[in-house]
Structures are given as structure tokens and as C-alpha cells.
Amino acid sequence: MTSESATKAAPRHLRRVTLIWFVSSVVADLLFWFLAGPHMPPGRMTSTAASNQSDFNILMVVALPVLLGVWEFILYALITWRSKRPGVPEPIGGPAAAGNQKVEVSWVAITATLVILLVAFGTVELIVNEGAGAGEGPNPIWQPAGVNQAEANALAGTGTWAPGGNDILVVQVIGQQWEWTYRYPTFGGFESQQLILPNNTTIAFNVTSLDVIHSFWAYQLEVKADANPQVNDVAFTKTRQLGNFVVRCSELCGIWHADMYDYGKVVSPAAFLHWVTTSEAKNAANTADLPAFAWTYVPDANGAAGGYYPDGNVTPYSRVEVYGSTQPGS
């Protein structure tokens, strides 16, 4: 093939490749969006899970044409310009195999623009969804309206929550080797091994640890926050669907780390009210032995015979520092 005929054939190839890419991209995107998209993890149990699923689906719709474009071009080139085919261009290094500046610039410009737009999109989603279910530390930058008052009320023991209202429910998540427990400050501060949440409610998770670093990961809720000793890590979500979810520890925390999981439940507001008031009454004796509700509790040096564990500046057997106790003789 002469370079003249190769130049004449180029637009035909470009048109053909573009047409194949466009049709296949539209078909793949539509198939993904309508058939696979609604089933993508983590589901739509909460506002943050739903936004996570939507974000993933949007990213996939953007990425699929790029992926197909690369694959199709390679496939097209392998078939059309294979060396045994008569009249193909010269091998790499020949004039017809030289780069196409327009294609190269377009490729870089389009993909770079896509990446920049996705960065902006991701940032907006993070802000709009109040941290997107991730732990934001003790002073969240992005938070739902009214959460400061809800947290202040929870700490003061004056929080309220009722079915049908718009109250934010404050739940404290406590990690310890090797189990999660949960305190409900709005309901007397009782502590439970079960995480039960009401539907259609904004939840403020306040996550902390009594010993080493854990990580609270409620996968179907799309909530994930590190549990650090003496740190209150706050994350938000709003429940939208009834159902069960799994809570795991996602920070290697010791010999039974792999077993540090349990199951939570999103129930109707009426069912939640029944459970929470029943649990408050059932745990009253235990709640009386717990320390006053606080955002963090210092994991003190207590243990057999007490005070044997060097832990920095923590005073063994302090009344305020040890979770769950007013220590004798302090």
C-alpha cells in the first residue's frame, strides 16, 4: 500500500471505529445502568449507601466507554492491520505507522477532563452527603443541620427521639477487644450488644475505643469510622430501608479480630421505640454501674491486681478515666 492510499483509507477507519465505539458504549452503559446498577453494593439501605451506589454507577458509566474504546481499538487494529493482510501499512517505524497528533491530543484532553470532572463530582458528593458515611473526627466539617444541638442534648442526657419526628438519633459505638457495643444516650445511656436503628432517621454515630485501634464498618449502611481510644470519630447517615446489616472491624486488632463482627437491624420507628424502651428498662441495673455518658473513655491501666500496665500519663484507678467504674480507693 502506498502512503497516499493509506492516508485516503484513514478517515474510513476512524469513522468505523468511532461508530462501533459509540454504539457499543451506549448499549453497554444502558445495560449496566438499568440491569446491573440497581444491584451494585452496598445497596440503598441508607442515604450514604444510596449515594455510594449512585456514584459507583456514574463512575462506571463514564469508565465503560473509555474501556471499550481501548479494547475495541486494539481488536480493530489486530484484525484490520495484521501483517499477513495484503496492503497493510508498514511496520512500526514506517511513515504510515507514525503517531496521529490529533488523536493523541484528543485522547489526553478528553481523559484528563474526565478525571478533573470526576474529582469535582466526588468532592461535591462528599460535601452534599455530610461526609458520605465516613468518620470525620470529633469536629465534622460536613454535618446535617441540627446535629450540634442533638449531640449537646445527648451529652446532657436531654435528647429526645420519637417516631415520625425529625430528631437526629445519637448512637455511640464502642470498640474493645473483641466486640462492639452500643450506647443510646437519648434513652438513659444504656449499653447494648445489639445495634438496632429506626428507619427514616438521621443517625449520628460517635465511634470510640476502649483499648486499641478498631474500625467500625457497617457495610450495608455505608458507614465506616476508625475507633481510636480517646477519640470521638463522628459519622452520619440516614436510614431508608428496613433490613439487616453486618458490622465488622476493619482494623487488625488482635487474635480474635476476624471474629469481631455482629449483625444490626434497621426496623420501623415504632418497633425501634418498643425495643429501645424495653432495653432501657431491662438494662437499668447495668446502666447504673456504667460511667456517665461521655464521648470518650480512657482505657485505664486496670487489670488483675490493678495498675500494672504502663500507659503514659493515665493514672490507674482514676474515677473518671476508667470506663465503667468508680474505682475503689481512688
Place this chain on the structure above:
Amino acid sequence: MTKAARLATVSGLFLVAAGLIVWALSAWLAPGVPGGVMNFTHAQARGRPVHLTVQTVGTIGFGKHPTWVSYLVRNPTTGKWVQNTSWELPAYSVIDMTVYQYDTGSPLRNQKYGQVLGVIGGTATLNGKSFSEYNSNTGNGFGHTFSIPQFGVNVPLVGVSSTGNVCGSAPCTTQYAHNIVNFSFKTPGPGSYYWQCFVPCGVGYFLGNGGPMSTQNYMGGELEVVNVS
């Protein structure tokens, strides 16, 4: 040595070395349960409660870590005390537990574990007296807890006085100061579970949760729950 003999020697040594590497790797990746799993599935007649008797001691007194705190279990066949914390239990069965608590006590890190939870009837007995809640900041505190988080089981084990006749080496006998705690729980379906103590009793280790708290056959172990035909 002939060329064939040399080749055979080198090949043989290579195979031995490769075998050792494979064995070491597999032992490292899947170490199994240290000390094996004690079988309680045939200890009682089918459908009858399984009796599991354990004791806790402040210092085991033997082995690699003689100063460590530990659980021991009574072998259902020989009746002897054994340092083993991994047990095979029948599924959907009642387990009657008796704990001889010989250790002194301290406060819990989380007083939630002062509650008796997940047991049949909602209560345990301490020296014959029923209880469902105990404040670890009172009296002698807790020596340990027996907890199976995946079953929701938790029973606090009240400590003995440190000024009494404290047992110094396992296995302890009832001539030493002790508390007896009884309770029953039901096993769920087949599966691998674990149990642990929630008192940070690993003396001398970071936050009390290292050492015996993080080593099998001391303060926690595996529960293999199986169907019994």
C-alpha cells in the same frame, strides 16, 4: 561418585529442602488449634445437656508461661484437668457449665460485662445464689468473664479475696479460696466460634490485653460446634 549418583543425591536433597519449606509454610499459614480440640460431643447421651467444667487460675505454674493466668478444662473422659481452651460441642444443645474461679479480681474495663447475658433463664448462680448483674467495682471485682460474643453469652466470674488462701499453681483444688459459678447456654447451628475473657487480665502486657489474653489455651479459645448424628 558417579555422575548419576551425584545427580540423585542433589535431587534428593532438593526434594527434602522443598518438602521442609512447604511443611514450614503450611504450618505457618494454617497452624491449626494449639493443643488440639477437646471433644465434648460424645461425653453425654444424645439429647442430654453436656457438662463442661472449667477452672480459672491466677498462675498456671507450668509450661512456657508459668506466671500467666489461665483457664483449665476437666477432660470429660479422664476427669483430669487439662490446659485446653478449644472445645468441640454438639449443635443445638444445652451446655451446663460449672466454673471454679480461683483467681483474685479487679474491675472491668467495660462494666457492660458485669451483666449475665445469653444464658438459659437469664441468670447464673454464684456459690448457689442466683444473680444477673454484678458491679465489678465492688467486693473482690472480677477474676474473669466467660464470654461468647457470637452467642451473646457473657457471665462474670467474681474474684476471690487476695488476702485469702489463694491457689498459686494449677490445677487448683477446692481447699483453696474459690467461687463456683454455674450457668447453662444453648449452642446454635454448626460453625466455628470463639470465646474469651473481657477482664484485661494479661498482667504486664499493653492495656492488659496481651500475653494470656491473646494466646490460645489461656484466656480464650475456639468452639467447634458440630452436628452429632
